[in-house]
Amino acid sequence: MSSWINRMPGINRREFLQTSALGLGLAGCASRLSPPDETTVSIAAAPDYDQRIYAILRQVLAEHRLDVRGKRVLLKPNLIEFEPDGPINTHPLLVHAALEAFRSLGAQVAIGEGPGHRRNTLDLAEAAGYFRAIPRFEDLFTDLNLDDVVHFKLNYPHSKLNAVYLARSVLSCDLLVSMPKMKTHHWAGATLSMKNLFGAVSGGVYGWPKNILHWAGIHQCVADLYRALPHHFAIVDGIVGMQGNGPIQGLPKRSGVLVAGRDLAAVDATCCRLMGIDPRRIDYLQFATGDVPQLLRSTRQIGEPVDRFATSFDLLPELSGLRLVQPV
């Protein structure tokens, strides 16, 4: 393995913990990536999974003026099932396009995922088309479920957890890029860039699925992880998403967009609007921000307008109360 994650042989566990603790402490004072004051979310038209994605993604990153030269970037797609063509996994071509786009900005890029469903992650990635789409994928990839863990204390948690075992690689990167599929979720309403952070929690410790996050409160845990992992960026695969009984058994839904931004909550709220879901009714957004209407007001929208690509995703009858009635 040759990704930056796997090239840390000189660091022992204690040194790592000291380093990460220092990094996390500094994080509250000044971000290493200088995020803008404004929460900018971009919507880019992306008609299909083809070569155009490469240029689209470079443009998206340029719009967000990411300074990642020399930084360690970890791409975190959503890998769930052994399917190359279904709407369940983040499309491998998009992940490759992100890899190339971040590399072109001078970043050291790795890929990591810790599925919460099926555990043989590399076999899953191969079946999902990642080996074909991404040269030397195995060298770049870390199974976050089997990574060394850090016992991470949660300050003022919303959930019942006071601490959680997180994958070391997630805490040691400079920028975590959450790359979910745009999907409905039968418990959370929608699974987007924030819910995708569940993959940072160690399956090796908690098992498959990471059921402790369900018992501690799904929405609350999503909000806790959002706060625990502050250096993030989101690129949501909304080219073909999933509607109905997501995140596994739903049906394809084409939106033809990529949604991106530095604030995962703002990105997810925008995705909800695109999906015909009222972001004010998604509990994890409320827990994370404390004021979703304020989040919506403070979000600066660039690129394509929401109403051009908004399309109503089918919801399970139990979730019909989440339907967006009037545009927000």
Added chain:
Amino acid sequence: MSSLLTCQNPDGGWPYQPGGSSWTEPTAYAALALSIDPSAAPQVAAALRWLAAHQLADGGWPPQPGVHQSTAVTALVALLGPAALGEASYRRGIQWLLRQTGSDTGLLNRLRLIAYGRYPLQPAAGWPWFPGTSAWVIPTSLSILALRKTMRLMPGPAIRERLDQGEAFLLQHACADGGWNYGTAESFGYTARSYPETTGMALLALQPAVARVIGRACALARAQLRACQSSEAESWLRLGLAAHAQLPLHATPPVRPARDVRTAALAMLASAAAQGRHVFLD
């Protein structure tokens, strides 16, 4: 076997991936697999010392030494048996295992689920991955296998009762297609399909269960084996079918690459089972 031996860490444990730090699960699988070959006795002894050093005060084992919580990996360690672990250590591990049950069988949760009409009135108690959470097919299957070994060595009513409960849990969670998923067979009115790895594990754990269930599951497992996409699934299916003497005589040998220590050890265990040495059932 040599690739497994070269991955052993100097501390006696095994990592998931070569070069990583030692975890309990790959260490237990590697020790089980290498116990087949007497020439690997020194490596197995080192693994057993590592395991002995990391047993927690409550009798269980943590997934990794830095984690201060016993989990379902205890069942895997217990499969090594009292002769390997030492009788006192083994008994404490089994006692820990007997105390674990899924939180989904708690009274409050049962009432809630019954109100939604989503659960049988008398749910059987399976095992969780992590204490305080729901029971799932994989930890339940592994716990049944561990306790079945205990039942042969030191039988008792408490063990018999948990075995019965565990087997009932698996029967309650069978999917409509005859196999097993990770958990529920139905959710929000949708039928969940089974997976090969969980079908193989449940089949292995349900050795003495109802013939009709086993026959159907074996037929499905043989079909899944032909279309397998992972080394782990392939191994569990072979282990499950071998347990019921249903592994096709001319079944192709494992063809999927084992990409980590755990799956490499599982492939060894599956090959041994196909040749008549079934470590899980010894």
